[in-house]
Amino acid sequence: MAKAFRGGIRFSETLRAAKETALHVPLCVFTPHIIHLPLQEGRTNFSPTVIDGVHVRVGDVVATDPTGNTPPIHSGLSGTARVEKNSRLTPDGKPCTVISVIGDGLKTAAIPLPPLSNTADPSSIVQRMYDGGLVGLGGAGFPTFRKYKDKTAHHLLINACECEPYLACDGRLVIEQTDTVREGINYLMHAGSVPESGVRLCAESDAVTEGLHRIADGTRWKVVRLPERYPQGSEKQLIRAVLGLELPQGVYPADWGILVSNIGTAAAMADAANGLPLTHRAVTVSGVVAKPRNLFVPIGTPFRELAAQTEPLITGRQSQLIAGGAMTGRRLVCADAGLPKTCGGVLVLPIESEEESPCIRCGACVRVCPSGLMPYLIDQAWLQQEDGLCADLKATSCISCGCCSRVCPARRQLAARITHIRRKGG
Numbered sequence: 361m362a363k364a365f366r367g368g369i370r371f372s373e374t375l376r377a378a379k380e381t382a383l384h385v386p387l388c389v390f391t392p393h394i395i396h397l398p399l400q401e402g403r404t405n406f407s408p409t410v411i412d413g414v415h416v417r418v419g420d421v422v423a424t425d426p427t428g429n430t431p432p433i434h435s436g437l438s439g440t441a442r443v444e445k446n447s448r449l450t451p452d453g454k455p456c457t458v459i460s461v462i463g464d465g466l467k468t469a470a471i472p473l474p475p476l477s478n479t480a481d482p483s484s485i486v487q488r489m490y491d492g493g494l495v496g497l498g499g500a501g502f503p504t505f506r507k508y509k510d511k512t513a514h515h516l517l518i519n520a521c522e523c524e525p526y527l528a529c530d531g532r533l534v535i536e537q538t539d540t541v542r543e544g545i546n547y548l549m550h551a552g553s554v555p556e557s558g559v560r561l562c563a564e565s566d567a568v569t570e571g572l573h574r575i576a577d578g579t580r581w582k583v584v585r586l587p588e589r590y591p592q593g594s595e596k597q598l599i600r601a602v603l604g605l606e607l608p609q610g611v612y613p614a615d616w617g618i619l620v621s622n623i624g625t626a627a628a629m630a631d632a633a634n635g636l637p638l639t640h641r642a643v644t645v646s647g648v649v650a651k652p653r654n655l656f657v658p659i660g661t662p663f664r665e666l667a668a669q670t671e672p673l674i675t676g677r678q679s680q681l682i683a684g685g686a687m688t689g690r691r692l693v694c695a696d697a698g699l700p701k702t703c704g705g706v707l708v709l710p711i712e713s714e715e716e717s718p719c720i721r722c723g724a725c726v727r728v729c730p731s732g733l734m735p736y737l738i739d740q741a742w743l744q745q746e747d748g749l750c751a752d753l754k755a756t757s758c759i760s761c762g763c764c765s766r767v768c769p770a771r772r773q774l775a776a777r778i779t780h781i782r783r784k785g786g
């Protein structure tokens with residue numbers, strides 16, 4: 361039986377019911393008329409490989425990272441490419457070069473990469489991860505080829521926990537794409553030289569656990585049913601719950617012989633092995649809506665079009681669009697921006713007051729912090745501009761789960777601040 365990790369929260373019946381509802385909605389293909397692909401992702405600046413006005417096909421490379429640290433970006437539509445510098449069609453509204461593809465409705469596909477054989481060696485699989493544009497689809501977006509390159513691991517954890525409220529698209533992949541996911545896990549296992557007995561498939565709902573048992577059928581992979589507790593899907597929490605190991609701060613699990621990949625990454629791995637680069641992804645579109653949907657869409661599909669598929673029950677100034685989950689997602693500044701590779705959720709939620717009041721020292725933020733931090737003290741140190749104290753309080757161990765802000769009766773913006781401190785290095 362899996363162990364629990366410290367802290368975390370259990371969501372209300374209402375939120376758990378919303379996820380359960382979404383889990384019963386089959387994946388459905390949706391094709392927009394246009395996609396937008398920003399050429400800046402985090403610290404990576406991509407260079408376009410197409411010029412304005414050229415025709416591209418589904419699967420064509422449209423941009424690459426000159427440093428080679430991040431895999432290429434492929435088009436998910438066939439049509440005319442537009443390259444616009446200083447475009448604000450980005451989730452945070454900050455300007456960068458954006459490649460838009462105006463669809464021709466034909467879905468003309470590029471010539472696929474040659475399929476990998478079942479006996480491909482680890483370096484060929486890792487190369488395919490790069491060529492196929494794979495990044496971790498669970499949210500972090502770490503390039504998959506870098507995680508698996510030259511690794512000999514003893515465990516591979518396949519994460520189908522999807523612990524954020526509302527989101528269920530990974531669960532649908534497990535339920536609907538059994539063979540694809542199994543094939544992808546096989547490639548990931550070989551890429552990391554993981555023994556078959558070291559593979560763990562993890563979920564926290566009955567329906568997804570049943571699906572994982574079907575995937576594991578006939579193998580020595582073990583299925584682990586975890587308690588429903590947020591943030592179960594976070595790498596270190598998952599490792600602690602499944603393997604009982606507490607990794608020291610600053611350690612990458614892969615360097616300790618533990619590889620963790622999201623179930624969506626496994627499915628994308630199978631497609632890449634069969635010659636199809638990452639051009640589409642599954643996404644749940646939900647929130648205060650009449651029809652929550654699980655959609656399979658080209659990467660770069662405008663958020664606004666995704667939200668429109670759900671018949672939102674709140675609109676205008678009452679509502680906000682969130683990219684990602686309710687806990688870790690970000691409010692969209694530009695609703696016409698395109699869905700990034702890493703985004704598995706789009707939520708229509710009411711706007712909540714962000715007015716803070718002074719901390720009342722109730723200790724709730726400390727009790728829920730899965731990283732064992734003292735969020736209220738870090739918050740106080742930040743307000744007093746005591747950077748050294750923030751470092752002493754281990755602000756860099758924050759995993760940005762949002763639990764502290766969620767439970768704070770004073771509505772302190774703890775998670776946002778501590779995440780900011782972590783990003784600038786403590």
Ligand code: SF4
Binds near residue numbers: 730763
């Ligand atoms: S301090 Fe960070 S890790 Fe701890 S609860 Fe807040 S957001 Fe989560």
Ligand code: SF4
Binds near residue numbers: 721723724726770774
């Ligand atoms: S939960 Fe909010 S009010 Fe309570 S100790 Fe933490 S910061 Fe202060």
